[in-house]
Amino acid sequence: MRAQVVKPYTRLVRRKETCMATANNREEVRALISTIDDAVVDGLMKGAVDLHVHSGPSTMARQLDHFQAVEQAAAAGMRGIMFKDHHYSVAPFLPIMERVLGHLNVAMFGGLVLNNTTGGLNPFVVDAQLNQGAKLVWMPTAQSANHIRSSHRKTRLASNVRLKASPGITVVDAYGEILDPVKEILDSIAAFDAILSSGHLHVWEIWKLFTEARKRGVKRLLVNHPMYGLHFTYEDIAEMAAFGAVIEQSACLYVDSRFNVFSPQELKEHVLAAGVEHSSIGSDLGQVDNPSPVEGLRQAIKLLLALGFTEDEVRLMVRDNPAKLVGLDPA
Template identity: 75%
Template sequence: MPSAEELNENREQVRTLIAGIDDATANRLLKGALDLHVHSGPSTMPRQLDHMEAAEQAAAAGMRGVLFKDHHYSVAPVIPMMDRLLGKPDFHMYSGVVLNNSTGGLNPFVVDAQLKMGAKLIWMPTAQAANHIRTSHGKVRLASNVKLRNSPALSPVDGYGNVLDEVKQILDLIAEFDVILSSGHLHVWEIWKLFDEARSRGVKRLLVNHPMYGLHFSYDDIRDLAQLGALIEQSAGLYIDSRFNYYSPQELKEHIEAAGVAHSSIGSDLGQVNSPTPVEGMRQAIKLCLALGFSEVDVHTMVATNPARLVGLSD
C-alpha cells in the first residue's frame, strides 16, 4: 500500500490533470456509459448509498446501466422489483454472485439457481479467495463493520493446478447461459488455469477486474489475456481523487495501454463511504483519461462500447 505521502501526491496529480477538462465534455461522454462495478448497499461493509440510489443517480446522469456487486450476496433476484420502481425501461440493471464461502463457495447448485434468477455475472472468490487471504496483510483489504467468521481459503484449482470438478460444472453453466465469468481476486496463475479451462468449455465472456491490484499481474499477463479475448477492467477508484488512489495517473495510462483500448473498460468500483459516488468516480475517470491523451472515441469505447458488448447490448 502506498504511503500517505504517495497517496497525497497521486491525488494532487489527478486534481491538476482533471481541472483542465470541462464538466460538459465529461458529462457528454458519461451519457450511455455502463458501470459494471458498483458497490452500493446494503452490505456487511459501510456504503454511502443503496442500490436504488445508485441506479437513480446513474440514470439521472444519462448512463445506460449499472451492475451491482456485493461480496456476500446477489442483487440479481430483486432487480425486477427495482426495474418496476425505477420505471426507466431503457436503463439496465444487472448483478450476479461472488463465489465466496458466504454464498456457498464454489458451488454449482448456487450458480444454477442464481442464473435462473437472472444473474449476469459469476465472480470467482474475492474476500475469501486464497490469494486474497494470503495477501490481505498488505494493500488488499475489504474494510467491514461486521466481523465475519473465519472461513477456508478458496481456489478453483488443486495443488497441481488442475481445475476442480465443481468449478468445471460452474463453467459449463456459465457457458450454457452465456453470462460473464470474472476472475475475482484470484492469483494470476489461477486465472490462467481457470480461463484456459473456461474457453475450452465455451465460455465467451471473460472479465478481469483491477489486474494490478492484488492479483499479481505483469504487463505481459494483461496483454496476453486481452489478446485471448478477456476484457480488462480498470477500477476508477484506484486512480481518481479517492481514498483508494493507489496508482499514479501515468500508471493508469500504462495499465490501459498494456491491454489496449479495444480490450479495456472502466468500472467505478465505488460506493464505499468517504469516497466519490460511483457516478462521480466515472466522471473523474473520464476526465483523467482525456487528460492523459486518450481520445473521446477511446473513452467512449472503454466506458460504453466494451461494457455494453460484455453484457450483450449493442453500442
C-alpha cells in the same frame, strides 16, 4: 539463507511513504482533471455502463443504496450498471427494482460472487442464480486464498472483520488442475452465456481457469483490477487481452479516492498494456468517504482525457466495451 526481519520502524516508514505517494497521486489527479471541461464529460457519460458498483445494503458501509445508484446513473444519462456485493447476489431482486425504477431507462444487472458466504464453489447455487437472472459470476474475492494471502500487509482489498473468519478458496487442486465443481460452474456459465470474472484469484489461477472456461464454451471473460492484488505483470495483461478477456480498470484506484494507489501515468500504462479496444473502466465505488460511482466515473473520464486518450477511445472504454460484454445492443 536467513529470512529478513522487517522491524516495526521499517514498516512504519513504508506505510508513511505509501501515504505520501497516495497524497501526491491525488494532488496530481486533481490538477489534471481540473483542465477538462465538464460539458465534455457530460457527453461521455451518456450511455456509459458501469459494471462495478458497490451500493448497499451490504455488510460493509455504503454511501448509497441500490435504488440511489440507479437514480444517480439515470441523472447522469448512463445506460446501465452492475451491482456487486461480495456476500450476496442482487440478481433475484432486479424484477422488483425494474417495477419501481424501470421508467428511468437504466439497465440493471446483478451477479454472484463465489465467496464462502454465498456457497463458495457450489454449482447448485450458481445454477439457481443464473436461472434467476444473474449475468456475471465472479470467482472468490474477499475469501479467495490469494486475497487472504495478499492482505497480510493490510492492503485495501475488500475485507470485513465482522464476518466469521473464512478459509481461503482456490479453484485448483494440489496438482494445479481445475476442480470438478468449478468445471460444472463453467458449464453453467457457458450455457447461460453469462460473464466469468477473475474475482481476486492469483494470475496463475486465472490463466488455468480462463483456459478451461474457453474449452467449455465460455465466451465472456472479465479481469478486474489486474495490477492490484492479482499479481499481474504488463505482459500478463497484454496476453490476457489477446486471449479475449476484457480488462477492467477500477477507477477508485486512480482517481481522487481514499483507495488511490496508482499514479495517473500508471493508469495510462495499465490501459495501454491491454489496448483500448480490450479495456473497460468500472468505478468500483460506493464505499463511504469516497466519490460516488457516478462521480468516480466522471473523474476517470477526465483523467483519461487529460492523459491524452481521445473522446472516441474513452467512449469505447466507458460505454461500448462494457455494453458489449453485458450483452446490450450497440448504442
